[in-house]
Amino acid sequence: MPEPIPAAPVGSVPAAVPAAVPAAVPAAVPASPAPSRIVLVGYGPVGARLVEELLPVVRAGLATLTVVGAESADAYNRVLIADYAVGRSDRDTLEVTDTDAARAAGVDIRTGEIVTRINRVRRTVTLGDGTDLGYDRLVLATGARANVPTLDGVTRLRRTLMRPPTDAGALDTADAPLPRGVTALRDLDDAATVLETVRSGGRIVVLGAGVLGMEFALAAAQAGSDVCVVYHADIPLNRNLDRGGGTVLARSARRAGVTMVSHARAESILFTVDADGHDRFDALICADGKQIPGDLLVLSCGIGARTELAGLAGLSVSTGILVDESLRSWTDPAVFAIGDCAHVAPRPAPGASTATPAGGPTGLIGPGWRQADWLAARFAAEIEHDARAGAVTSPATAAADVAAPADFGPALAVQAHGVVMLKAEGIDVVAAGDTSADPWDIDPAHPDDGHGAAEPVHGRDCAAAPGATAPRLGVSQWSDPEHGRYVKMVTRGGILTGFICVGMPRTGAELALLFERGSELPADRSLLLRYDGPDVDPAGGGDAFAPDATVCWCNGVTVGAITASAAAGNTDVACIGSATRAGTGCGGCRGRIGEVLERFALTNSTEIVG
Template identity: 35%
Template sequence: MSTRRVVVVGYGMAGARLAEEIRRRDRGGDRVAVTVVGAEVHPAYNRVLLSAVVAGAMSPDSVRLHGSDWAAEHAVDLRLGVSVRAIDRAARCVTLSDESTVDYEALVLATGSRAWVPPTEGLRGDGGALAPGVVTFRDLDDCAAIVAAARPGAPVAVLGGGLLGLEAARGLAGRGNLVTVVHPVGHLMERQLDPAGGGVLARTLGALGMEFRLGRTAARYVPGDGLKLDDGSHVPADLVVVSAGVRAETGLAASAGLAVDSGVIVDDALRTSDSRVHAIGDCAQHPDTVAGLVQPAWEQAEVLADLLTGTNPAARYRGTPVVTRLKARDVDLAALGDVHAEVDSADAEVLCLQDPVRGRYAKLVIREDRVVGAIVLGLPDAAATITQLYDAKTPVPTDRLALLLGRALPSAGVVAHSPADLPASAVVCRCNSVTKGQLVTAWRSGAVTVPDLATATRATTGCGGCAEAVRGIADWLTRA
């Protein structure tokens, strides 16, 4: 049987995971020869944890997904520090920035996304480069630049009150910087939160030393001085961190004549308009996917690995029900599904609980006795229970208030208080779709520590939000 040549463009979280999944199915490389092209000089790393690097809680080395010898050990032709300059679809060949060429039978675009910089006067200098004192928050080099520039006690402005902007802001506040977040919408994280939830989050983060200018945009940046806002007010800033959103990297696909919209358009087999070219991760546009999150990218990588290795020719990607978690120290926030339903909605049961003084907010949206949306801030037990109900699509307990407070009864089949109460099918690590049953099996096979369980199952290696749950299960198994 001939070996199929697969070229993966991009060595971020999606591209790295695809290469791993291909090798899991084809360990010796007999069926698939893999070449991965990465524009960055670093081995693959977990972008989800970059805010912890900014905060100083994790080192750059600790967020690496692969060691320097990973490619050689897994028979992967890894090209670092080079990019793909052109795709010749007729010849099935890519030309790299170092003038070398690589032939392919299947090409996978995992080019990710780039930080969007708003057209604010002064943010860019001559030639389009970022002005002195302005840094985006997107990759490991950005983290190094932020840490180098953000001396303790210095004022820092963060442009963007979305998920990444708040994670960067919290990390900087934890380093002792005076952080002001400028956000054009009237409440934080408007994609994932309603106004009430955004208000409680702002109050919670404010108590941790952050300030907010909501409903405002930056009109001008002056290096060494700060930002002038659209209402004439001033935000002092020695450093401006731009986290105002991302745009899919589609330039390579567009120049090759592939169909592109806000991303590279793909079908359920993750094929582009050329059946020999696929796309996954942030650069791909699938009708049932939310861009910018790791879980969809990794599920796409599993489907595509099945297809490229012939392991499961019927594999298809049908979308991912996403749970968004804010990875900020001292803040526990989860948002999922339809969060914008109104309390007086005619087609849904909507319950809200607000306790802003204690930093707690819960909103639950139920249709046909199933969870279809939720915002849970400051109530980790409730977040775990509601997420399990959402994943399993099981009926909601009749005592809705107990559910919002994280006190659902064992008869509901979803209790977060004790690992013993969790069913084996309960998903513990959403990023990697790892269930309690899989963790128990790995533990019984000798993976008795959290690092061992991470190696055996990949739990905790995504956003890291399940680390405490995995540790709890390991402790419970040890005691039992």
């Protein structure tokens, strides 16, 4: 069964290759006026963004760009795959790029094709069909794959540096595809499998309660599916939420119709046998003997960077392909990596410790797009510079001159931690940064503060209080589990460094803005909670009949001015209009003028009686 399918793309490609090869071949010619050759491996949303941003230099004939993408479809927005998998959005809403336009601009895009090898010495990549493509700059945007957990019944694949996948159709599964009724949720084929079950009304078991698992489960429940989420921890999103936030989320999910099974260690799979003799998923079995039956098991156990190709080529790899702040491989100055496969970390000084570098791919699309934008701008600047100078600066020679990058625009802004947000209608979860601190924790840098004394009396958070060695830690918290609301804000020196916000959409939105900018929080943290209150009118919402409340906006007439005029004898709306102009603009306030006059009459008569 696996044989004929991969054969098709591989078999069909060679016909196209000869036509394309000549463009890439002129390596033989000494390349002083030749366009710079860029090869991109990976045509996901991040790769597509790089292509778009490079179109100007390609159109100008300064560079050639060849794109090799393993999936046979054009780039699409993986972030929205859960929506698509439950039938909530159409396939075409996933499209992120105009592949035809890129081709028309001269980009050689080869989908359903795979790179099996990088020869860094010769600067070529070898395609699945054995063709070689030369490059001056190689960009790896190979993305990530879904992790497959250890489950009895699921064959795990040994990923070996010595044996990379050789065909596009089985990039991640090789010769050990997942059993029927078991799928990840990463690409369009997965989505099609899931959609079939959603449409047929089957029961879905989701293994893993990370962001994608929860988004999918909530979307499927909304689409009418019977969904069960099985997870190991005590709360969903346990990498992003604390106990309070996670508990509120779990409750909200249950209320939305999702069965939540916590503390469950999945161990194996029970199968039934299809008519054709193949095994099909029947139930998930947990370590405590629990059996969770279903028609489809969706594995949502995180993702791992696709680094085999890089590793095989001898490039440094950690949790992703190791690149420095200019996205250049630690190992080879002609190789770059962006998106989910890239692990951005400062290159260690020669002789320094080679301990595992901090950080890793964020798994978020925003940082990937920023990297693509930035790298394209850098390439364009370098290539245009070379074109003007009439000399070819290959990246290798450019790299030798470490100071060179300064001439080509600003450095890539370092993305600390992204804001994580659950895409689920009716359930609002946003979190970012380090939220492990508790309101009653003692700040090690300020042990004398005691509990909760972090705020100076006048309400100003001092980032550099006299004598302080580190900014003060502050934690504020709001829990209202009954109404599905929970907020935690962690500050250092008054600046937001982490937060969790569940069930309070506007508060979450504002906190995310404050976090991303590194802004100070208002000293009165409860201000942020009030955004989601019913009394949202921040402009006072006070007494509509207070003397300084405006009645007539057209003429700027207040309640006070009307009552003063009434006291002077103007007791009907027309007289008030003549005397104060209130009600002589759009006329929309005449009813309110009447009310003010009624009140005035009432107060005055009461006073007389009293």
